[in-house]
Amino acid sequence: MSTRIHRLTITDVASSDVCAVLRVSGELDRSCEHVFMSTVGGCVDAGHRHLVLDVTALTFCDSRGLTCLLAMQWLLDRRDGKLLLAGAGRxxxxxxxxxxxxxxxxxxxxxxxxxxxxxxxHRPTWPPAPEAVRA
Incomplete structure (x- = not known):
């Protein structure tokens, strides 16, 4: 699964019953916050209480993007889960x-x-097989 809106792309890379690894690329700002929250929130609604966001290709994140990340962390914390970031740039x-x-x-x-x-x-198979990556 991959969701792309404007300058943000969210791709489901790997998952287990309780954990999903999502690749977040592009820009996370006010123009994309609704899509981010609904896409990532949909993973939580599907039962994933642990999320790893691969943000290696996230080129921009402003205060609204940070608020999205903190809101998702708050939601997962309430479900005894974790939000983990991987590959954050400078x-x-x-x-x-x-x-x-x-x-x-x-x-x-x-x-x-x-x-x-x-x-x-709780961990999904990592790294995923190349054919298992959902574009």
Whole structure:
């Protein structure tokens, strides 16, 4: 599954019963917040209480984008889940640090390292087989 709106693309890369790995690329700002929240929220509604967002290709995130990430973290926390970020670039890392959000949104260098924060039974197969990546 892949959702693309304007300058934001969200791709379902791998999943298990309780965890999904999503690739978020492009720009996360006010113009895309509704699509982000409905797409990522749809994963939570489907039963995924742990989400790993591969943000390696996220080129821009403003305060509205940060609010989306924090809202999703809040929702998952209420379901005894986690939101983990993987591959955050310098700008996103700085935004998280400047706002103190880095204590709420754990950032890992890679998806593999982010998945290690979850119990083994909750992790999807990683890396996914090339044909398993849903475009």
């Amino acid at each position: 700008r996103l890392t700085e935004l998280l640090a400047l706002t103190g959000s880095n204590t709420l949104l754990p950032v890992h260098p890679t998806v593999s390292q982010a998945l290690r924060d979850l119990p083994p039974a």
